[in-house]
Amino acid sequence: xxRKDILWLGRRYRIAAYSSDPDRDRPQSPSLPAAASSGGDxxxxxxxxxxxxxxxxxxxxxxxxxxxxxxxxxxxxxxxxHALAAARRGKRVVVLDRDAQANGASIRNFGFITVTGQEEGxxxxxxxxxxxxxAEVAEAAGIPILQRGLLTIARRSEALAVLEEFAAxxxxxxxxLLAPAAMDAIGDGLRTRxxxxxxxxxxxxxxxxxxxxxxxxxxxxxxxxxxxxxxxVVHAAAPPALTTSRGKIAxxxxxxxxxxxxxxxxxxxxxxxxxxxxKLHMMRLRHDGFDTRLPPVMSDLGMxxxxxxxxxPAAAALRxxxxxxxxxxxxxxxxxxxxxxxxxxxxxxxxxxxxxxPDPFAPTAVDDLILDEFALVFDGPAPEVVERWTGTYASxxxxxxxxxxxxxxxxxxxxxxxxxxxxxxxxxxxxxxxxYGPVA
Numbered sequence: 001x002x003r004k005d006i007l008w009l010g011r012r013y014r015i016a017a018y019s020s021d022p023d024r025d026r027p028q029s030p031s032l033p034a035a036a037s038s039g040g041d042x043x044x045x046x047x048x049x050x051x052x053x054x055x056x057x058x059x060x061x062x063x064x065x066x067x068x069x070x071x072x073x074x075x076x077x078x079x080x081x082h083a084l085a086a087a088r089r090g091k092r093v094v095v096l097d098r099d100a101q102a103n104g105a106s107i108r109n110f111g112f113i114t115v116t117g118q119e120e121g122x123x124x125x126x127x128x129x130x131x132x133x134x135a136e137v138a139e140a141a142g143i144p145i146l147q148r149g150l151l152t153i154a155r156r157s158e159a160l161a162v163l164e165e166f167a168a169x170x171x172x173x174x175x176x177l178l179a180p181a182a183m184d185a186i187g188d189g190l191r192t193r194x195x196x197x198x199x200x201x202x203x204x205x206x207x208x209x210x211x212x213x214x215x216x217x218x219x220x221x222x223x224x225x226x227x228x229x230x231x232x233v234v235h236a237a238a239p240p241a242l243t244t245s246r247g248k249i250a251x252x253x254x255x256x257x258x259x260x261x262x263x264x265x266x267x268x269x270x271x272x273x274x275x276x277x278x279k280l281h282m283m284r285l286r287h288d289g290f291d292t293r294l295p296p297v298m299s300d301l302g303m304x305x306x307x308x309x310x311x312x313p314a315a316a317a318l319r320x321x322x323x324x325x326x327x328x329x330x331x332x333x334x335x336x337x338x339x340x341x342x343x344x345x346x347x348x349x350x351x352x353x354x355x356x357x358p359d360p361f362a363p364t365a366v367d368d369l370i371l372d373e374f375a376l377v378f379d380g381p382a383p384e385v386v387e388r389w390t391g392t393y394a395s396x397x398x399x400x401x402x403x404x405x406x407x408x409x410x411x412x413x414x415x416x417x418x419x420x421x422x423x424x425x426x427x428x429x430x431x432x433x434x435x436y437g438p439v440a
Contacts, residue, residue: 067250068094068227070435071242073234073265074257075099076106077420078413080216081130081428082255084137087224089436094227094251095220096234096244102213104259106420108282108391110339110347111209112296114422116150116166116175116201117306123400123419124171124308126426133425134205138212141219147206147340149295151178151186152199152302153377158318159300160196165314167199175201187294191379206296206339209421237265239409253409253435260394266412269404275416278395279358280333281366282349284387289380290340299377301326301335305352329369336373345386348374354395362390393418403431411435 070086072079075097083093113134115127138145154160166172178200180192186200220226229246236243237254260277262270303309304319323330333352340346351366367388375382396402396416401423404412411431415424433439 067240067252068092069252070094071096071237071239071249071251071254072257073097073237073242073254074259075102075217075228075230076104076257076259077213077216077424078106078259078415078428079255079257080213080220081133081424082257082413082431083220083226084133084216084224084425085428085432086436087220087226089432089439091432091436092225093220094229094249095217096229096232096242096249098231098233100231102210102217105391105393105418106213107210108280108389109209109418109421110282110296110337110349111146111207111212111421112337112339113205113207114150114306114419115203116152116171116199117298117302117308118419118422119307119400120169120171120311123417123423126423127419128203129426129429130423131203131205134207137216137219137425138205138207140223141215143207143212143215144342145205145207146342147295148202148204150201150204151183151295151297152201153183153190153297153299154196154198155194155300155376156318156321157196158314158321159303161314162303162309162312162318163197163199165312166309169312171308172199174203175199187291189289189291189294189379190297191377194376200295204296208341234265237410239407254411255431255435256410256412258412258414260392262394266404266406269406269412270414273396273399273402273404273414273416275414276354276356276395277358277392278418279353279355279390279392280350280418281362281370282347282389282391283367283370283385284341285346285348285374285383286386287346287383288344290344290346292340292344294340296340297336297338297377299336299373301329301373302337304330305333305335326373329373332366332369334366334369334373336370336377338374338377346383358390358392360390362388393420401427403427403434405434409435 069091070093072082072095075095079095083095086093113131115131118124118127154163167175167177178198180195183190183192183198217228233245234242237256239254240250240252242249256265262275309315338346338348394414394416400417401415
């Protein structure tokens, strides 16, 4: 690529052609106002002068003249994935989040990195790539991988037809169709006598999200020198500066990962996408007898929600039957995912209700629908519910994710499909490549 001038951040910069030199693709540092060099409020929070709390928050960070290459707003999986992608390219990164600890959708989900069932094309490919990054990071950061693979149960012949069509597609690569008797060999406790068949996928990973996200943040700080500022509200993000509750912070580029907060930063940009929120119900069950050989489990209802299945021609007949037999489940967006934790308990969900501002209530009738489906898949008495919670995430009718570019040095990234754990690492690599150029 030849050298060329572009107008960036309202000033003229020279951007070098991308090369094997890791510093050649770094945008030149913009000149800061005089206050930055004289100790005023525009400067950079330096990790060299911080006292770090065990929960991943930097405390007592002081202002210095050192500037960050990239500031990331939001410390959920999307924000942390961008921090990793940038740090791997040698960028100096700061991550800011308003909460004192991880508290949003990234820790309220299954911790299930799902490949099989994601929409064909970019989403499926991103899930494969993100799975690979998760495997690398989990080993390096000491994040336990609790389960691998996925067993999708077909209780009905129509569901089995969907799995057969899926297995014959490119997305079904390395997956195996199973007769009910073959599922008994995978693990005990399934009602295989009532099944038409199933599909086993080797691709998936399961982590405990409420533990994995803090460990990932700690790994980014300790291994890559990323500064993480929690309890910090960002009021404005317009590179080369961010206005925050700690004062102004200098950064050459900014990535905003707002989750389902559409009102705080650049609301006029986000309004164009028609975003809403999805509320889900989750539970933890005590199940001392659960066979530890079993991978995560899904069932028929998931095949009309996951686009990799639901867009197949065979899914129409399954949907028609489910609308007759499980109308209430469909009305509440219920499907079944069952994953196991290190203590033997099960994380089970979920439901889907959409609203601009979802109410905070969790009717037991919705939980009962989820448990209803659980009882149709697993043998034995109903396990005890030991935890219940809800989560919310951004949703859009016409897209799985969005990347908005208000300027050359600013990106807004929102995952609008509940696939943050499954696709964030790949999306982040794409966004960082867009900002800094492809890796040589």
